[in-house]
Amino acid sequence: MTKTLFDKVWDSHVVRSIEDGPDVFFIDRHFIHEVTSPVAFLGLESRGNSVVYPERTFATADHNTPTINQHLPVADPLSANQLNALERNAAKYGISHWGLGDKNNGIVHVVGPENGITLPGATIVCGDSHTSTHGAFGAIAFGIGTSEVEMVLSTQCIMQPKPKKMRINVNGKLGAGVTPKDVALYIIAQQTTSGATGYFVEYAGDVFEDMTMEGRMTVCNLSIEMGARGGMIAPDAKTFDYIKGRSQTPKGEDWNKAMKYWETLYTEEGAEFDAEFNYNASDIEPMITYGTNPGMGIGVTKSIPNAASVEGGVETYKKSLGYMSFNEGEAMIGKQIDFVFLGSCTNGRIEDFRAFCSIVEGRKKAEHVTAWLVPGSHKVVDQIKAEGLDKIIANAGFELREPGCSACLAMNDDKIPAGKLSVSTSNRNFEGRQGPGSRTLLASPLVAAASAVEGVVTDPRTLLQTA
């Protein structure tokens, strides 16, 4: 049988299949963080189990961590308690732990690839839905619940029925000012927030082949926002270059052996998908969301659609616009904003900071805008400094914070106040996602930068600095 990339990786990890039931699915790499793991460890202990393969689990602290003064004790006692629990559990079971202040610390989906833990053809899970990020390397990676975290710790397997397969092809060349984030938001707008539920997506075509690894991570990261379990891209020379030599990547003979496997990881001619979609790069412009789910996105120059023209319930649509204080038919360009958030596992990598700087260089932050620039990891911070981007950022009136999830989810101190409007490079614009009552517009780092300097929603193409 001709196989897809997804089939090859999935099938090679099935320990056994249960008739009219799930597959027993082996997990190569498991990431844990402070929020979704403590109860899993409690469960493990109450059953008298232990961690079977501690070397396959990696712990990092990110969701709860402050993004200023990380050298001081964490002020919120509940956050501190979770962070301590993670550290204690990791130590107790011999799991590597990158806590606050560790040079390898950062957002789980940023530090995994940076350290070569994320590998092609691997199965990767984490108690976090954006685990789909790691699919950029040709891995099968997806989010799991805490019961499953306990399963992986105590058995290294979970039980999953094999999802259906979808391929999304985007061909052609992206226009100036159009980024991987825009490609993803465009696809989600076409698919809606639930269009890919039950599917695992493979992204194929020129646009993804041309994309950097950072860009591919942004796209795969957002797969979950159309309901897909995950998304993946076949590994190529760019993938192998990226992982080669990283601290946890196989070396020497192990590398050669792994390469032999990795080179088989592509979808064979004629392999079948349960669903397939084709989009043109030239139809994609810089995107922005206007509602309360990531599927509610439009080209930044467009107006908010009328309720009659959207799929789904009119009541829900109106409730969403009501929450945003927007009206049908309004233009997005020119809306006054209060906050800008650059960061998260979607857009907190070096390339995102380069993009942001390409717009703000030689310009100034609008006075009324509060901007939070939060690198995804310490390695990203180091790279920002090595490239001198920190100077550009400072000269334009911005400040760089310390790594973490920050305003992506309103769990730490970085919360957008009620009613305030934020252009955010993160992944979710749900009600209250960035703080109770906060209003979020999802966009690329370029749109965020242009809006930060103009103080209103801005099409970045009007500010592109051509050489």
Next chain:
Amino acid sequence: MAYDKFNVLTSTAYPLPTENVDTDQIIPARFLKATERKDFDINFFRDWRFNQDGTPKPDFPLNKEIYAGSKILVGGRNFGSGSSREHAAWSVYDFGLRCVISSAFADIFKNNCLNIGVLPVQVSASFADKLFDAIFADPKTEIKVDLPNQTVTLLSTGESETFEINSYKKDNMLNGFDDIDYLKNIENEIAAFAETRPF
């Protein structure tokens, strides 16, 4: 974690027809700071149930006395989208619900529910509409969810629909078993498999 067995459940239901209800609404991130699994009912739909000053919003279905004590929630399409936080399923359970009915569920939420003993029942959009209409017409409308026969019935009219669940999960729910019990039983097979992994 072991949970109560599920067999046949007959109950009134809370109606929540809003579509795309995400797990950030079911339980906002700021309430995920516990290191133990208890009392997640308090913050179930926190920002939809309560004003910022902590007073309840009387119009929200989960606050309405007429539905109080229901063990079923009928939700809008694409219920439970977003984050993988199992806390959302825990809060459903802790609030006293044993079953969520919707015309579509987000995958991870559905999985999490099954893992902790909350039965997600997927029905057709037209049947979901019937349930909503019946509940809005009469809040005392009872719904019967029969797991052994995989049927959901609107008792007032006798209309019924079958629902899907694989026989493995069904067996687990009927007996209160979970996946760890199963996996621990095949430990040796997993260990042999692990030996074959290249990395």
